[in-house]
Amino acid sequence: MAKKLSPSMFIGLAKEDEDIISFGSGEPDLPPPKRVFKVMPRFKYFKYGLIQGQLNLRTALAKQYPSSAAENFVITNGSSEALDLSLRAISKIENGRKKGVLLPKPYFYTYPHLVEDAGMEPVYTDLIEGRIDFDEFKKKVKNCKAVIINSPSNPTGRIESMETLKKIEKLTNDLGIYVLSDEVYKDLIYERENYLIKGPHVITVNSFSKTYAMCGLRIGYFWSLDKGLVNKVIEIKTCTSMNTNILAQEMAYEAIKIPKSFIKNQLKIWIRRRDFIYESLLNIGLDLWKPEGAFYVFPKIKNSEDFVWNLFKKYKVITYPGEWFGSKDRVRFSYALDIDKIKEGLERVKKYLRKEGSFHLTS
Numbered sequence: 131m132a133k134k135l136s137p138s139m140f141i142g143l144a145k146e147d148e149d150i151i152s153f154g155s156g157e158p159d160l161p162p163p164k165r166v167f168k169v170m171p172r173f174k175y176f177k178y179g180l181i182q183g184q185l186n187l188r189t190a191l192a193k194q195y196p197s198s199a200a201e202n203f204v205i206t207n208g209s210s211e212a213l214d215l216s217l218r219a220i221s222k223i224e225n226g227r228k229k230g231v232l233l234p235k236p237y238f239y240t241y242p243h244l245v246e247d248a249g250m251e252p253v254y255t256d257l258i259e260g261r262i263d264f265d266e267f268k269k270k271v272k273n274c275k276a277v278i279i280n281s282p283s284n285p286t287g288r289i290e291s292m293e294t295l296k297k298i299e300k301l302t303n304d305l306g307i308y309v310l311s312d313e314v315y316k317d318l319i320y321e322r323e324n325y326l327i328k329g330p331h332v333i334t335v336n337s338f339s340k341t342y343a344m345c346g347l348r349i350g351y352f353w354s355l356d357k358g359l360v361n362k363v364i365e366i367k368t369c370t371s372m373n374t375n376i377l378a379q380e381m382a383y384e385a386i387k388i389p390k391s392f393i394k395n396q397l398k399i400w401i402r403r404r405d406f407i408y409e410s411l412l413n414i415g416l417d418l419w420k421p422e423g424a425f426y427v428f429p430k431i432k433n434s435e436d437f438v439w440n441l442f443k444k445y446k447v448i449t450y451p452g453e454w455f456g457s458k459d460r461v462r463f464s465y466a467l468d469i470d471k472i473k474e475g476l477e478r479v480k481k482y483l484r485k486e487g488s489f490h491l492t493s
């Protein structure tokens with residue numbers, strides 16, 4: 131029986147033991163844009179920075195968002211801090227009137243914790259085939275003060291249709307409900323362009339962690355056209371983390387200037403890996419959705435905690451149990467590793483399932 135598993139148990143382990151194959155962390159293995167390294171030798175400024183974030187970075191970001199200016203952004207320690215600040219700001223502004231925050235389930239594992247830490251309550255709506263069921267969404271969102279949308283999704287790898295996103299945009303706008311759109315995988319959509327949800331109550335959080343493979347630098351951001359909300363976020367950040375690392379912001383400023391071809395080339399690599407892992411897992415006999423973005427597959431696996439534990443202890447392969455994402459009978463595989471490692475890791479999965487783990491298979 132697996133001991134109690136937690137995300138922090140596995141982070142960094144593959145760097146210590148080269149024989150470990152990690153399908154665990156959502157950390158891109160691809161290199162960041164070369165030009166970000168140019169910043170380091172010439173960087174001399176080590177004072178506090180603006181709490182809201184460096185003006186050059188915010189001004190550059192504003193060019194990517196309609197009707198926006200630098201004042202609509204707050205640069206944060208990854209999108210993680212942007213999510214946290216957004217939820218706490220909403221909670222303070224609403225002052226206890228409505229407590230529910232709607233979370234499509236399965237969800238990114240931090241969401242319920244962040245909602246609760248902000249003094250609110252997660253309300254769940256189950257995804258169907260990895261996508262929002264709009265009828266149920268409509269019923270449940272009415273009693274909530276906010277909803278978190280994550281398309282492409284971690285852990286499902288699915289994207290919401292444009293039609294659903296537009297319906298959510300209209301409904302939440304009509305009801306005056308905040309939409310917190312976590313778009314950290316917006317550049318990693320395999321099928322189409324991203325659709326940016328817009329409106330007076332929309333918050334977008336994003337990050338340099340995935341698109342530019344700069345996750346350890348911890349640069350993310352919050353965007354909103356709601357001035358009151360922006361000010362509340364700055365107010366909370368002033369008394370918590372204060373400014374975000376200014377060297378890392380300068381590097382992010384360089385990253386954002388790179389041509390679109392960098393992202394297109396990375397996307398080709400992700401699609402190749404997606405195709406390989408998807409086909410291979412189907413051949414092994416697992417039931418899974420085909421990812422349309424991000425870099426995760428989420429197959430059905432019975433006794434998923436035992437699967438994760440046995441595979442780690444006996445075959446040195448790291449995967450994450452679905453329970454962390456609100457889905458007990460699934461396991462998350464990140465394919466942020468090169469294809470040779472994916473191949474080797476899947477060979478070990480196959481061996482485990484054939485030799486002793488056939489009870490994990492659902493059919």
Ligand SMILES: Cc1ncc(COP(=O)(O)O)c(C=O)c1O
Pocket residue numbers: 156207208209210211238280283284312314336337338339345348349350
């Ligand atoms: C959906 C989602 N949101 C937010 C984050 C946090 O990323 P970061 O804080 O590095 O921007 C992650 C990281 O895996 C994620 O998958």
